[in-house]
Amino acid sequence: MAIMKKIEYAEAPPAVRAVYDDIMTSRNTDYINNIWKVLANDPVSLKRNWEAMKEIMAPGALDKITKELIYLAVSMTNQCDYCINTHTAAARKAGMTDAMFNELVAVMGLANQGNKTVKALQVEVDERYLPNR
Amino acid sequence: MAIMKKIEYAEAPPAVRAVYDDIMTSRNTDYINNIWKVLANDPVSLKRNWEAMKEIMAPGALDKITKELIYLAVSMTNQCDYCINTHTAAARKAGMTDAMFNELVAVMGLANQGNKTVKALQVEVDERYLPNR
Amino acid sequence: MAIMKKIEYAEAPPAVRAVYDDIMTSRNTDYINNIWKVLANDPVSLKRNWEAMKEIMAPGALDKITKELIYLAVSMTNQCDYCINTHTAAARKAGMTDAMFNELVAVMGLANQGNKTVKALQVEVDERYLPNR
Amino acid sequence: MAIMKKIEYAEAPPAVRAVYDDIMTSRNTDYINNIWKVLANDPVSLKRNWEAMKEIMAPGALDKITKELIYLAVSMTNQCDYCINTHTAAARKAGMTDAMFNELVAVMGLANQGNKTVKALQVEVDERYLPNR
Amino acid sequence: MAIMKKIEYAEAPPAVRAVYDDIMTSRNTDYINNIWKVLANDPVSLKRNWEAMKEIMAPGALDKITKELIYLAVSMTNQCDYCINTHTAAARKAGMTDAMFNELVAVMGLANQGNKTVKALQVEVDERYLPNR
Amino acid sequence: MAIMKKIEYAEAPPAVRAVYDDIMTSRNTDYINNIWKVLANDPVSLKRNWEAMKEIMAPGALDKITKELIYLAVSMTNQCDYCINTHTAAARKAGMTDAMFNELVAVMGLANQGNKTVKALQVEVDERYLPNR
Numbered sequence: 001m002a003i004m005k006k007i008e009y010a011e012a013p014p015a016v017r018a019v020y021d022d023i024m025t026s027r028n029t030d031y032i033n034n035i036w037k038v039l040a041n042d043p044v045s046l047k048r049n050w051e052a053m054k055e056i057m058a059p060g061a062l063d064k065i066t067k068e069l070i071y072l073a074v075s076m077t078n079q080c081d082y083c084i085n086t087h088t089a090a091a092r093k094a095g096m097t098d099a100m101f102n103e104l105v106a107v108m109g110l111a112n113q114g115n116k117t118v119k120a121l122q123v124e125v126d127e128r129y130l131p132n133r
Numbered sequence: 134m135a136i137m138k139k140i141e142y143a144e145a146p147p148a149v150r151a152v153y154d155d156i157m158t159s160r161n162t163d164y165i166n167n168i169w170k171v172l173a174n175d176p177v178s179l180k181r182n183w184e185a186m187k188e189i190m191a192p193g194a195l196d197k198i199t200k201e202l203i204y205l206a207v208s209m210t211n212q213c214d215y216c217i218n219t220h221t222a223a224a225r226k227a228g229m230t231d232a233m234f235n236e237l238v239a240v241m242g243l244a245n246q247g248n249k250t251v252k253a254l255q256v257e258v259d260e261r262y263l264p265n266r
Numbered sequence: 267m268a269i270m271k272k273i274e275y276a277e278a279p280p281a282v283r284a285v286y287d288d289i290m291t292s293r294n295t296d297y298i299n300n301i302w303k304v305l306a307n308d309p310v311s312l313k314r315n316w317e318a319m320k321e322i323m324a325p326g327a328l329d330k331i332t333k334e335l336i337y338l339a340v341s342m343t344n345q346c347d348y349c350i351n352t353h354t355a356a357a358r359k360a361g362m363t364d365a366m367f368n369e370l371v372a373v374m375g376l377a378n379q380g381n382k383t384v385k386a387l388q389v390e391v392d393e394r395y396l397p398n399r
Numbered sequence: 400m401a402i403m404k405k406i407e408y409a410e411a412p413p414a415v416r417a418v419y420d421d422i423m424t425s426r427n428t429d430y431i432n433n434i435w436k437v438l439a440n441d442p443v444s445l446k447r448n449w450e451a452m453k454e455i456m457a458p459g460a461l462d463k464i465t466k467e468l469i470y471l472a473v474s475m476t477n478q479c480d481y482c483i484n485t486h487t488a489a490a491r492k493a494g495m496t497d498a499m500f501n502e503l504v505a506v507m508g509l510a511n512q513g514n515k516t517v518k519a520l521q522v523e524v525d526e527r528y529l530p531n532r
Numbered sequence: 533m534a535i536m537k538k539i540e541y542a543e544a545p546p547a548v549r550a551v552y553d554d555i556m557t558s559r560n561t562d563y564i565n566n567i568w569k570v571l572a573n574d575p576v577s578l579k580r581n582w583e584a585m586k587e588i589m590a591p592g593a594l595d596k597i598t599k600e601l602i603y604l605a606v607s608m609t610n611q612c613d614y615c616i617n618t619h620t621a622a623a624r625k626a627g628m629t630d631a632m633f634n635e636l637v638a639v640m641g642l643a644n645q646g647n648k649t650v651k652a653l654q655v656e657v658d659e660r661y662l663p664n665r
Numbered sequence: 666m667a668i669m670k671k672i673e674y675a676e677a678p679p680a681v682r683a684v685y686d687d688i689m690t691s692r693n694t695d696y697i698n699n700i701w702k703v704l705a706n707d708p709v710s711l712k713r714n715w716e717a718m719k720e721i722m723a724p725g726a727l728d729k730i731t732k733e734l735i736y737l738a739v740s741m742t743n744q745c746d747y748c749i750n751t752h753t754a755a756a757r758k759a760g761m762t763d764a765m766f767n768e769l770v771a772v773m774g775l776a777n778q779g780n781k782t783v784k785a786l787q788v789e790v791d792e793r794y795l796p797n798r
Contacts, residue, residue, distance in 0.1 A: 080252060099194035121168075136766075238441075269521045343477065521617065593767075
């Protein structure tokens with residue numbers, strides 16, 4: 001159970017309903033995920049979080065599926081069960097196949113191993129890879 | 134300075150040279166990154182690390198640039214300076230533009246904020262997103 | 267279930283009972299949290315952990331509620347379910363309202379996003395913020 | 400050196416200047432921190448980040464100094480050098496004394512030790528601390 | 533429930549059975565842990581993961597139990613429930629007593645507290661401890 | 666440079682000198698590491714930290730070198746440069762060879778990769794490894 005109550009649409013104040021409506025329209029669904037219902041205890045925070053997500057996750061220089069794969073890789077690294085499950089669903093909806101998921105897990109695991117190994121050995125950045133601006 | 138000495142090609146034993154040769158051939162370069170030179174103190178580990186990276190980072194269900202973006206997002210989340218710098222270079226070589234880099238940073242930051250917020254509120258996974266197998 | 271057995275007061279050796287007594291007196295309660303009962307398998311560790319917590323969490327230059335908010339923010343960042351739940355209770359007992367909790371979550375999430383973004387971009391510390399001692 | 404160029408006011412496009420002006424006005428300073436100059440490579444991201452920070456860090460149910468202490472505790476836990484240095488300066492400006500800083504470090508360290516210990520022992524949340532909503 | 537299906541021996545393709553056979557022989561058991569059954573959805577990844585574990589965890593300059601203690605300390609730091617439980621079992625099988633487990637938890641907790649404290653204070657490495665190669 | 670001043674012996678108050686004396690006697694050296702000199706700004710914290718370290722790192726069910734290897738593996742996982750360098754020195758003093766260091770790095774890297782992979786796949790703990798107490 002979440003620490004704060006889940007606010008259902010029927011009992012939500014207008015500011016919360018406006019966000020819920022935007023979520024349902026943008027995602028073409030009639031379902032509101034638990035995270036939004038819990039965030040709704042603080043309507044200003046709900047709106048800020050939703051608008052940031054809507055803006056950042058929209059296709060741009062990177063397409064929808066690539067953004068979902070990146071979000072998922074970070075969530076796996078941070079070991080967030082909620083995020084892994086919901087964003088695996090989102091990535092699949094955006095086109096992620098089982099083969100892509102398997103490769104994502106492999107790259108994510110390799111990076112975690114590599115990141116720690118480099119630090120363990122205190123390897124300094126090769127001069128050629130240092131930014132020059 | 135790294136904790137272990139960097140092994141240069143000229144002084145490397147055959148097992149290390151074989152890996153260096155494969156790196157240079159596979160990547161079409163005559164440069165060996167510092168991480169490999171430090172790992173070369175343990176030739177078995179060098180070979181295992183290189184072969185895992187070569188196998189995992191090869192294009193498959195995910196293409197080269199997507200894999201590099203995922204690796205980079207994990208390295209940013211883990212805050213590995215060496216990995217951020219070298220894999221930014223690798224991602225650019227694979228086609229990452231500045232606009233793509235900026236969006237990657239935004240998605241990565243959003244995921245970190247989201248991962249921790251969900252845990253802070255102890256939100257349970259929506260039944261519909263739980264795996265059923 | 268914890269990896270080690272929970273040691274109840276009735277079966278506890280004197281060294282453990284002394285700590286339990288001090289916990290109950292200091293906190294004006296007759297309840298011992300699970301973590302202490304598990305730590306009690308190692309009485310020396312139990313005593314060291316309890317005394318450090320008692321000393322560090324006592325009001326000083328920072329008051330009780332501020333210390334609890336800081337402890338909670340770290341626990342959220344580390345994603346420790348046990349600590350989030352028990353220290354949310356402790357913070358509420360020290361005066362944390364729902365509004366304060368919501369703002370804590372927002373600041374904590376922002377910091378996580380900011381910390382990773384700064385590293386992702388490899389931003390160097392502004393000269394004026396470097397310690398000069 | 401940062402991965403992206405630092406955009407100075409003189410060369411900044413109007414959208415970036417507007418944010419810089421708001422930062423300088425809000426903070427009553429004529430100095431723009433490096434992080435904003437690097438984020439300015441993506442004006443939309445700059446604006447979103449600044450507005451989130453301005454909104455979240457404003458005094459509310461928690462006062463300015465408490466928010467800065469929380470931000471700092473998270474940055475210490477995440478080991479972000481840039482954030483530790485800049486937010487130590489910000490916290491001092493908001494009234495943090497050396498004694499408060501020392502206690503912050505102690506609480507933060509204790510929480511990190513406690514968070515990992517609880518997980519190591521796989522201690523389950525006491526029934527009385529589980530949220531009931 | 534895991535995100536990918538668990539592949540049982542009876543339904544496994546030859547490449548997966550070969551790894552399962554090697555696991556059972558090497559460990560002198562007829563039980564395959566869940567992690568391998570889930571990884572088996574990607575037989576190449578299964579084989580790579582198993583062979584890396586077999587090679588790295590074999591006794592060498594460090595004996596079996598020391599390697600298990602190190603693996604466990606990292607898993608506790610990363611807060612991986614699955615790994616903590618399975619590697620506690622593995623460490624016990626390799627000779628870890630309750631007293632050793634308690635000391636492991638204490639050292640691991642101390643290191644986590646120490647790591648973060650050092651960073652919080654931005655302490656620079658003493659010249660004498662800097663690697664000179 | 667550290668955020669707080671380094672307190673040298675000559676200028677230290679008696680409470681600090683007492684700890685410095687104990688460090689030098691216990692470690693049979695006349696050198697005080699930077700971390701203690703910075704912690705000395707808060708003599709109570711200095712004493713608590715030193716006594717915890719002295720008690721926890723003393724040989725017991727685990728010998729000195731095993732404790733140092735565990736401390737080092739955690740420091741590598743947490744990516745603390747200061748701790749990696751000073752505890753590599755401490756581990757070497759306690760008998761760690763280059764071969765042991767290389768194996769430590771390999772096990773630590775493997776654990777990091779494994780921890781994240783298990784979480785990514787949301788693998789549940791095998792019933793037989795669940796604690797039954």
